[in-house]
Amino acid sequence: MTKEEIKKELRQRLRDTYALELEDAGPVELFYSLGGLIKAISNEKWHKTWKNYLTEEQKQVYYFSIEFLPGKLLKSNLLNLGILNEVRTTLADIDVDLEELAEVEKDMALGNGGLGRLASCFMDSIASCGLPGNGNGIRYDYGLFKQQFVDGYQVELPDEWLKRGNVWEIRRESKACDVKLFGNVYMKRLANGKLQPVAENQTTVRAVPYDTGMIGYQNGIVNTMRLWSVEIPISEEAKYQSLDERRTVEDLTAVLYPDDSQESGRLVRLAQEYFFVSAGIQSIIRYYKKLNLPWHSLSEKIAIHINDTHPAMCVPELMRVLVDENGLNWEFAWDITVKVLSYTNHTIMAEALEKWPIYLMKIVVPRIYQIIEEIDRRYVTTLQGIHSQDLIQRTRPLQNDQVYMAHLAIIGSHSTNGVAKIHSDLLKSIVLHDFYVIYPERFNNKTNGIAERRWLQLANEPLANVIDELITDSWRKTPQDLKLLMNYQNDEAALTKIREAKLVKKEELANYILKTTGIEVSSNAIFDVQIKRLHAYKRQLMNLLHILKLYFEIKDNPEMDITPRVFIFGAKAAPSYTYAKSIIKAINEVANMVNTDRSLQDKIKVVFLPNYNVSLAEKIIPAADVSEQISLASKEASGTSNMKLMLNGAVTIATLDGANVEIRDAVGDDNIYIFGLTEKEVYDYYEKQDYSSQKIYDEDENLRRILDAFVDGTIPNIEFEGQEIYDALLKFNDEYFLLRDFHDYVKAQEQINQDYKDSMLWQKKSLANIANAGNFSADDTVKAYAEDIWQIEPIFAHTEKEGTTNG
Ligand code: GPV
Numbered sequence: 001m002t003k004e005e006i007k008k009e010l011r012q013r014l015r016d017t018y019a020l021e022l023e024d025a026g027p028v029e030l031f032y033s034l035g036g037l038i039k040a041i042s043n044e045k046w047h048k049t050w051k052n053y054l055t056e057e058q059k060q061v062y063y064f065s066i067e068f069l070p071g072k073l074l075k076s077n078l079l080n081l082g083i084l085n086e087v088r089t090t091l092a093d094i095d096v097d098l099e100e101l102a103e104v105e106k107d108m109a110l111g112n113g114g115l116g117r118l119a120s121c122f123m124d125s126i127a128s129c130g131l132p133g134n135g136n137g138i139r140y141d142y143g144l145f146k147q148q149f150v151d152g153y154q155v156e157l158p159d160e161w162l163k164r165g166n167v168w169e170i171r172r173e174s175k176a177c178d179v180k181l182f183g184n185v186y187m188k189r190l191a192n193g194k195l196q197p198v199a200e201n202q203t204t205v206r207a208v209p210y211d212t213g214m215i216g217y218q219n220g221i222v223n224t225m226r227l228w229s230v231e232i233p234i235s236e237e238a239k240y241q242s243l244d245e246r247r248t249v250e251d252l253t254a255v256l257y258p259d260d261s262q263e264s265g266r267l268v269r270l271a272q273e274y275f276f277v278s279a280g281i282q283s284i285i286r287y288y289k290k291l292n293l294p295w296h297s298l299s300e301k302i303a304i305h306i307n308d309t310h311p312a313m314c315v316p317e318l319m320r321v322l323v324d325e326n327g328l329n330w331e332f333a334w335d336i337t338v339k340v341l342s343y344t345n346h347t348i349m350a351e352a353l354e355k356w357p358i359y360l361m362k363i364v365v366p367r368i369y370q371i372i373e374e375i376d377r378r379y380v381t382t383l384q385g386i387h388s389q390d391l392i393q394r395t396r397p398l399q400n401d402q403v404y405m406a407h408l409a410i411i412g413s414h415s416t417n418g419v420a421k422i423h424s425d426l427l428k429s430i431v432l433h434d435f436y437v438i439y440p441e442r443f444n445n446k447t448n449g450i451a452e453r454r455w456l457q458l459a460n461e462p463l464a465n466v467i468d469e470l471i472t473d474s475w476r477k478t479p480q481d482l483k484l485l486m487n488y489q490n491d492e493a494a495l496t497k498i499r500e501a502k503l504v505k506k507e508e509l510a511n512y513i514l515k516t517t518g519i520e521v522s523s524n525a526i527f528d529v530q531i532k533r534l535h536a537y538k539r540q541l542m543n544l545l546h547i548l549k550l551y552f553e554i555k556d557n558p559e560m561d562i563t564p565r566v567f568i569f570g571a572k573a574a575p576s577y578t579y580a581k582s583i584i585k586a587i588n589e590v591a592n593m594v595n596t597d598r599s600l601q602d603k604i605k606v607v608f609l610p611n612y613n614v615s616l617a618e619k620i621i622p623a624a625d626v627s628e629q630i631s632l633a634s635k636e637a638s639g640t641s642n643m644k645l646m647l648n649g650a651v652t653i654a655t656l657d658g659a660n661v662e663i664r665d666a667v668g669d670d671n672i673y674i675f676g677l678t679e680k681e682v683y684d685y686y687e688k689q690d691y692s693s694q695k696i697y698d699e700d701e702n703l704r705r706i707l708d709a710f711v712d713g714t715i716p717n718i719e720f721e722g723q724e725i726y727d728a729l730l731k732f733n734d735e736y737f738l739l740r741d742f743h744d745y746v747k748a749q750e751q752i753n754q755d756y757k758d759s760m761l762w763q764k765k766s767l768a769n770i771a772n773a774g775n776f777s778a779d780d781t782v783k784a785y786a787e788d789i790w791q792i793e794p795i796f797a798h799t800e801k802e803g804t805t806n807g
Helices: 003-018 027-056 074-081 084-093 098-104 114-128 234-239 243-253 267-290 295-301 314-325 330-340 358-364 366-383 389-395 405-411 421-431 433-438 452-458 461-471 479-488 492-517 540-556 578-595 614-623 641-647 660-667 679-688 693-699 701-708 719-729 738-757 759-776 778-790
Strands: 060-064 068-071 108-110 133-138 146-150 153-157 169-171 177-181 184-189 195-200 203-215 222-231 302-307 341-344 355-357 402-404 416-418 443-445 526-531 565-570 604-608 626-629 651-654
Touching: 003 027, 003 084, 027 074, 027 098, 027 203, 027 222, 060 114, 060 267, 060 778, 068 114, 068 222, 068 614, 074 084, 074 098, 074 114, 074 203, 074 452, 084 098, 114 133, 114 203, 114 222, 114 452, 114 778, 133 267, 133 778, 153 578, 177 267, 184 366, 195 366, 203 243, 203 267, 222 243, 222 267, 243 267, 267 302, 267 314, 267 358, 295 302, 295 330, 302 314, 302 330, 302 778, 314 330, 314 341, 314 366, 314 405, 330 341, 330 366, 341 405, 355 358, 358 366, 358 402, 366 389, 366 405, 389 433, 402 405, 416 421, 421 433, 421 443, 421 660, 421 679, 452 461, 452 614, 452 641, 461 479, 461 492, 479 759, 479 778, 492 614, 492 759, 526 614, 526 738, 540 565, 540 578, 540 604, 540 701, 540 738, 565 614, 578 604, 578 719, 614 641, 626 641, 641 651, 641 660, 641 759, 651 660, 651 738, 651 759, 660 759, 693 701, 693 738, 738 759, 759 778
Parallel strands: 060 133, 060 302, 133 222, 302 341, 341 416, 416 443, 526 565, 526 626, 565 604, 626 651
Antiparallel strands: 068 108, 146 153, 169 203, 177 203, 184 195, 203 222, 355 402
């Protein structure tokens, strides 16, 4: 598209929708007009892509996820359509800053953290690799809460992201499905002797899909992310006499549950899970029936992926649709179901492994519960004589009056994968070992990845431009080409350019920090970043203990030789997670204490940026020097911010947990700071049960002073929170071994303090991280899923060449 064409289109749209001339339009009108233009361009490709899948009858994957976290889409869509530069310069001609327009868009925050963001990186990569794949999820009216700090406490405000409408979505009323919940189901014997389920008093709700085009990177492909929203069917309107009664139905897709790696156990959450599973499965089967193929070919045309256990009811729902609605016999339907479904596990944390009370299942999804009972019964009978009674009992879906959702997902699918090597190994050896004994061939690893388009090309243009200069722009299509940067390891000029690019982003972040918090930070300081959900196992508290250590040292010795450091945090806590909230309060109080103490001479600063989300991540990550990945070994399934930070040249300080292990392997020991217990040592402690945090406290004077600061008034205004933290670390024996790892952590931090002073040494480490980040491209991850698990192939029959490669 030429500049003139873009201008003409914008002019027309502004007139038609707002009765405005280009020159008089504000950012909001311009944003919506530009969004409309993008949609018009991509809709044509979307339609073509869809027609192509249909005529080629290509096998497609449906990625079922209760969370998607796309963030903002304006710049990403422009980049992927190959018109980012043209649009930017066209707008500049009329004195409009594209960045200002981009700020108008609300983050689409229909997820909590890593799990939802992974789903969105996958959507970008699936389209960009030309793979036929679609998302299936929930269109929450309110996304993840907005976080504010009031007196250092987290306050949660509703996220009204739909207030001004959502330009990207298309409501497809004609594709709506009915979903049935509640009521009673009994089995009726038919004349032919067969049993048939009969439902009474069910509640029927309407699932209306809103589709968003997932635009591939300059390849003409546009896939679909389908999010379902609940409505009251017109035929049922009369049943709802009051607004209150209507609201109980409308509440179904009102809010995203704000728990990260923690189950909520609420009835509405269970109904949400069934709602998007049932609507998704019904629409897939409706599509398949249009193809007029025999049922046994279903697994040749359709793959369905279960992203964590939240969509695990795919197993009984697909069985229900095949058996109850289409008359297939159980064995045949089961064979198809197992072939079609696959499952990813994202955690080993017991509290995140979903178990639903049977009584709740019976209330919310009575027929589904019956089918689960039958799955359980047949599971037990089939394994009789093959495996021990104990093993069978331990692996059943039904135990202790609960439905074990992970068991259901594993038994009802042909593939179970973890999200990093160490995590997948732990699944096999410990967490899901029983299932590994029964189904060894079902287990595999797919290390997570990230969409480098968003996390480097869009978020960090200064660095992206330097990389182009050094190695040409082939890495933009093939992230593995970043490896070519290794040729510049000893090239001072190149290293300096990369450092200067980092400085640009640090200055931008420093300005943002000043504007939003009033805290002044120097871009010459080390920017030390920990960004992720607030969780005890992620050990933000250990980071804080280190900050307190430095604080006391500088107080004792004001002339101490230390590279100035800014500790930057971004983290939301689940509203019900009081311990995590106490840690937020403590970090904020320490920040206040440190930042206002002139005697520290700006040697350390602490910044807790509120409302961490995708857009804030895009500001913080390019500016980071140090990446904190300090979870207790074995607890972080993978992590993905670790990958985004390395891609942007941050050097990692890490435990050997999750994907950190593979990052270490990729960059080598010299380019990462590894410390702390290994996963094996952690499990040894569990076995021997001989850990004593009290002992460490008693023997370490410095640590005593740090911990006492939480309860002796040193850190102000945390009477309650300080005691809670102190008790967790001492009275309750420090569940995540912070005190055990602290000493080692401090040593690694001291090494960073030393190394950073030698700027070429540091830049070399930084370079090695950028160069090897191509190993963690989500493009490769989804290709591996496509080949090993989904058995789908890329389609490029209708591709067209567009734009320039750097958009
Ligand atoms: I389970 N994860 C998450 O964000 N929410 C959840 O409910 C569950 C897992 C995360 C893991 O904690 C990360 O280690 C991982 O990188 C991410 O999922 C994506 O796999």
